[in-house]
Amino acid sequence: MTPILQSVLSPHGVQAAQIATLAWVLFTAAAVLLLLVVVVAALAMRGAPAVRRVLAGERMVVALGLVMPVAVLTVLLGYGVFLMRAQLPAAQAADAVQVEVTGLQWWWRVGYPAPDAGAPIASANEVRIPVGRPVLLTLAAADVIHSFWVPSLGGKVDMIPGRVTQLRLTAERPGIYRGQCAEYCGGPHALMALDVIALAPGEFDAWLAREAEPARAPVAEQEREGQRLFLAAGCGTCHAIRGTAAGGTIGPDLTHLASRRSVGVDTLPLNAANVTRFIQDGQHVKPGNRMPEFRIFSAEEHAALAAYLLSLR
Amino acid sequence: MLIRLSRPRIVKLVLALAATAAVLGFLFLWSGLYSVAASRGHWAVMEWLLTFAMRNSVKTHAIAIEVPPLDDADLIALGAGHFHGGCAYCHGAPGVPISPVALAMLPPPPDLATQMRPWRDRELFWIVKNGIKYTGMPAWAAQQRDDEVWALVAFLRQLPALDARRYRALSLGSVQVEAQSGREVATRETASEAVGACARCHGAGRDAPPSALVPALHGQPAEFLTAALEAYARGHRASGIMQPVASDLAAAELERVARYYAGLPPIAPRPAAPAAADSIARGRAIAEAGDAGVPACAPCHGANALKLYPRLAGQSRRYMVNRLSLWKGGLPATTATGRIMAPVARMLNARQIEDVAAYYASVAVAP
Numbered sequence: 001m002t003p004i005l006q007s008v009l010s011p012h013g014v015q016a017a018q019i020a021t022l023a024w025v026l027f028t029a030a031a032v033l034l035l036l037v038v039v040v041a042a043l044a045m046r047g048a049p050a051v052r053r054v055l056a057g058e059r060m061v062v063a064l065g066l067v068m069p070v071a072v073l074t075v076l077l078g079y080g081v082f083l084m085r086a087q088l089p090a091a092q093a094a095d096a097v098q099v100e101v102t103g104l105q106w107w108w109r110v111g112y113p114a115p116d117a118g119a120p121i122a123s124a125n126e127v128r129i130p131v132g133r134p135v136l137l138t139l140a141a142a143d144v145i146h147s148f149w150v151p152s153l154g155g156k157v158d159m160i161p162g163r164v165t166q167l168r169l170t171a172e173r174p175g176i177y178r179g180q181c182a183e184y185c186g187g188p189h190a191l192m193a194l195d196v197i198a199l200a201p202g203e204f205d206a207w208l209a210r211e212a213e214p215a216r217a218p219v220a221e222q223e224r225e226g227q228r229l230f231l232a233a234g235c236g237t238c239h240a241i242r243g244t245a246a247g248g249t250i251g252p253d254l255t256h257l258a259s260r261r262s263v264g265v266d267t268l269p270l271n272a273a274n275v276t277r278f279i280q281d282g283q284h285v286k287p288g289n290r291m292p293e294f295r296i297f298s299a300e301e302h303a304a305l306a307a308y309l310l311s312l313r
Numbered sequence: 314m315l316i317r318l319s320r321p322r323i324v325k326l327v328l329a330l331a332a333t334a335a336v337l338g339f340l341f342l343w344s345g346l347y348s349v350a351a352s353r354g355h356w357a358v359m360e361w362l363l364t365f366a367m368r369n370s371v372k373t374h375a376i377a378i379e380v381p382p383l384d385d386a387d388l389i390a391l392g393a394g395h396f397h398g399g400c401a402y403c404h405g406a407p408g409v410p411i412s413p414v415a416l417a418m419l420p421p422p423p424d425l426a427t428q429m430r431p432w433r434d435r436e437l438f439w440i441v442k443n444g445i446k447y448t449g450m451p452a453w454a455a456q457q458r459d460d461e462v463w464a465l466v467a468f469l470r471q472l473p474a475l476d477a478r479r480y481r482a483l484s485l486g487s488v489q490v491e492a493q494s495g496r497e498v499a500t501r502e503t504a505s506e507a508v509g510a511c512a513r514c515h516g517a518g519r520d521a522p523p524s525a526l527v528p529a530l531h532g533q534p535a536e537f538l539t540a541a542l543e544a545y546a547r548g549h550r551a552s553g554i555m556q557p558v559a560s561d562l563a564a565a566e567l568e569r570v571a572r573y574y575a576g577l578p579p580i581a582p583r584p585a586a587p588a589a590a591d592s593i594a595r596g597r598a599i600a601e602a603g604d605a606g607v608p609a610c611a612p613c614h615g616a617n618a619l620k621l622y623p624r625l626a627g628q629s630r631r632y633m634v635n636r637l638s639l640w641k642g643g644l645p646a647t648t649a650t651g652r653i654m655a656p657v658a659r660m661l662n663a664r665q666i667e668d669v670a671a672y673y674a675s676v677a678v679a680p
Contacts (some may be wrong), residue, residue, distance in 0.1 A: 063574040093462075098559070229619075231612070231617070232618050232619045233613070233619050234608075234613030234618060234619075234622070234653075235612075235619075236612050237603065237608040237609045237610075237611075237612040237613060238608050248602070248603070248608060248609070248612075250606060250608055263594060290656075292652055292653040292656050292657070293652050293653075293656075294649075294653060294655075295649040295652065296619070296621055296649045296650060
């Protein structure tokens with residue numbers, strides 16, 4: 001899966017492409033206007049007396065200072081409003097994939113509608129969407145204002161406590177699109193990133209079906225020991241692993257942690273060493289994050305915990 | 314002949330005299346003729362000056378200290394327990410003479426039962442917390458633990474009114490010191506003061522701790538108790554009361570005493586004023602399910618949790634409130650388990666702390 005450049009100028013979605021076009025129109029218009037201003041200023045200082053007299057006349061002030069800005073801004077506003085309709089949920093297609101994303105200090109709670117209309121399928125810190133199908137994101141915030149922004153896919157929308165906002169995206173090609181919380185939300189805000197992973201529609205459906213299932217039961221002895229430690233150390237008071245006694249909702253759901261790409265909310269790549277590092281040294285990896293450091297485990301215990309967590313595919 | 318002293322001459326003369334005095338003073342100290350012997354005492358004028366400075370220093374520095382209610386049986390009992398082990402050697406107690414070794418210090422420590430100056434509560438607090446320079450009085454070993462210092466002050470307020478029997482009852486708790494035979498006295502450490510006995514403060518067997526500010530250790534996991542004692546012994550966990558006691562124990566003793574308490578059947582806490590039923594119900598909800606961002610207590614403090622974590626069922630309410638409030642008040646988390654719990658304690662508000670403590674104290678423990 002290819003990571004895709006995180007840039008407004010590298011659009012890979014319907015909405016992002018429109019925003020990029022708007023940006024280029026703005027840049028071009030601004031450049032033309034700047035050129036006009038420079039030329040007029042030069043003429044006003046160095047031009048022939050006749051030209052300078054025309055420039056100083058009242059007609060020119062009305063034309064360039066009043067009529068032209070009103071005309072240019074009206075056209076641009078009309079164009080912007082026209083484009084915004086595509087960003088708004090009003091134009092939502094009937095087959096839109098719905099995803100709920102809630103911003104919390106400092107991670108993303110992600111929920112997909114369950115096939116049987118039951119409780120949403122809980123996930124975290126990674127949004128998976130099918131390529132080519134419109135996606136409707138329902139955005140909320142649990143504590144302070146966050147902002148959801150995946151520049152290569154679409155616009156930036158604030159997540160505001162007590163309100164629900166929406167955003168439409170359509171990814172044009174498979175890939176990993178990086179996004180970032182775009183509203184300062186305290187402490188490790190800079191490390192509150194996420195990946196939007198666009199999958200071929202068939203792959204997406206298969207993935208969602210797996211995501212809806214409870215966690216894989218530990219098989220190997222080391223994994224079983226890891227699960228025992230996970231539960232006995234109280235990890236389940238904040239983290240949920242569906243199918244076990246761990247049902248906490250304070251931190252990210254870990255039911256299918258091993259299917260994700262990162263640990264510590266897009267801070268470190270997911271592997272055993274980094275799982276261990278985040279558990280015992282999380283305040284260095286991501287200073288200020290809400291998870292206390294667990295420096296109580298031996299090397300074998302850490303290995304067992306990591307083996308269990310990485311078995312949760 | 315009359316010497317005329319102009320102003321510049323006076324200045325020069327004074328400077329020269331001061332320089333001479335400084336040089337002579339330095340030469341005197343350098344010669345070693347000044348005696349630092351504690352056996353010789355101070356000159357009367359020196360004695361007066363030092364005492365004058367000390368009294369005023371204590372009074373001035375203690376001005377801004379706010380005094381909590383001290384007429385409190387739990388504070389007094391905890392203070393008595395520490396006084397017996399930490400203070401009586403130098404300051405004596407009813408029925409406990411000051412050690413002749415301590416009496417040979419300069420200044421000799423006062424017998425607090427009979428000769429305590431009429432200090433104010435806040436002044437006593439300042440002295441116990443900070444100690445006094447140039448005397449043998451040490452500062453409190455854990456400067457973060459004002460709560461412990463107040464326990465001692467509360468006890469000191471009771472001390473002058475105690476007789477030997479009541480002092481022993483307070484400071485020894487449930488510990489019965491059996492008379493030793495001549496051979497035992499001759500061949501073992503003398504046990505008459507039971508200074509190092511954990512049970513004086515923590516109870517043992519079927520006896521609960523005499524102070525509700527002291528945790529019951531009965532039936533706690535040995536791993537948890539060992540880790541706590543090691544943390545005290547190494548100074549990782551702050552307590553002016555526990556650090557000296559724990560650092561006196563060898564590693565093997567520390568583990569043995571942890572196993573002893575772990576093997577005791579749990580006991581119900583000493584009955585205190587019963588908590589309101591709705592407080593207990595709120596506490597139970599937090600313990601079992603958490604509350605708006607506060608994680609539930611039970612996964613870490615229930616029967617199936619790691620043995621490195623304490624069990625809370627039946628623990629003293631006041632102890633839990635004090636422990637959680639200390640973290641909430643900013644006591645730094647310095648142990649591995651403290652780093653896990655302190656952020657949680659800081660999430661709780663004062664009412665939630667009262668509620669969870671009330672709930673866990675109300676949980677019946679199987680005898």
